[in-house]
Amino acid sequence: MSTNTNNNSPARIYVVAAHPHWRESRVNRRLLEAARATPGVDVNDLYDTYPDYAIDVKVEQARLARADLLVLLHPIQWYSMPALQKLWIDDVLDYGWAYGTGGRALxxxxxxxxxxxxxxxxSYHPQSYNRYFFxxxxxxxxxxxxxxxxxxxxPLLFHGARSAPAAEVTAHVEVFKERLLSYPDWPELxxxxxxxxxxxxxxxxxxxQEES
Structure with missing residues (x-):
């Protein structure tokens, strides 16, 4: 299992990262590396941890329960998240634990x-090919x-990842790092x-029984 916790105290931030093709990533890979280098951040690369898609729900719930902040890090694919990240949400955010009767863990x-x-x-505009604002x-x-x-x-968003200048990518990664380090002291919060x-x-x- 791929785990990265940079100190011995319980993690306050849990970064759940998902990208099916990290080698092709220009931005997400840099963000993942920045999270791994940030003290006190627990980082989980889902496609490395669960290549068979068999998510260890109890382990994930324990990591999430320790955190104050859950970070969902991924590229937008078909206007949503990668498949394994969606499966993580389906399995980990269970009824009776994350929501519903008795579900108050989060x-x-x-x-x-x-x-x-x-x-x-x-491109995220009514007059362009994505037809809606993001x-x-x-x-x-x-x-x-x-x-x-x-x-x-x-949200922290970066548009045009395929063609953005390297300097813009670097600046965006620095903003991400600063946010991780300064959480929860963000003025807008x-x-x-x-x-x-x-x-x-x-x-x-x-x-x-009723469902069956």
């Missing part, structure tokens, strides 16, 4: 999306966090709303 934590797009920012693709992330009682932080409450009625989640 309440009060923060969730931060750090993502890249291949297309430039201008914010239109964020609700699934925001609501996933909300259902778990987590605060969804303003002072006015950010607390976690919303989205309780799931038990009637909406039948028992295993």
């Amino acid at each position: 309440e009060g934590k923060d969730c931060w999306l750090v993502a890249t797009t291949g297309g430039p920012e201008g 914010d239109a693709f964020l609700p699934p992330y925001e609501q996933t966090a909300a259902l778990c009682g987590m605060r969804f932080l303003p 002072e006015g950010l709303d607390v976690c919303v409450s989205c309780p799931v009625p038990e009637i909406d989640r039948p028992t295993a």
